[in-house]
Amino acid sequence: MDFEKVIKERFSVRKFKDQKINNELINKILEAGNYAPTAKNNQPQKIYVVQSKEGLNKIDKVCPCRYNAPVCLIVASDKDIAWSNNTLSTTTIDACIVATHMMLEATNLGVDNIWIEMFDKDKLKEEFNIPTNIEPICLLPLGYRDDSFKPSLMHNKRKNLNEIVEYR
Secondary structure (H helix, E strand, O other), X not given: OOHHHHHHHOOEOXXXXXXXXXXXXXXXXXXXXXXXXXXXXXXXXXXXXXXOHHHHHHHHHHOOOOOOOOEEEEEEEEOOOOOEOOXXXXXXXXXXXXXXXXXXXXXXXXXXXXXXXXXXXXXXXXXXXXXXXXXXEEEEEEEOEOOOOOOOOOOXXXXXHHHHOOOO
């Protein structure tokens, strides 16, 4: 798909079909995240692919927003690897860039998705036995949207560039 089409047509899906995603597509999505830029190229990202019934039930315990997606990526970052100085750590920033790359590649491949930040991080770490140095940043439910689900009416409402851009 043309990149401009991908960024304009991608929207958050909140109702998925009960249809599996083949592993080839999942791997392409993961590869896109692997190519994402990170501070100092430290690559602190850690991605957990959750697709078993048991794993998805654990996601549902900590988050009300999986929307029946058959796959959920836990996008996390290793605090010990992320670049930092006295005032800043790129733990969250790097993971967000990785997640964005994966969301856009998923859309490019015809796999619908949604970015979720509303979950209990401590409970998620406990459920999946995630080490203390690994910080979950977001969840990316992946799947194929239910035919009845449509994008929000606000999806294409954007500010004019002159409202958000200044040339100096």
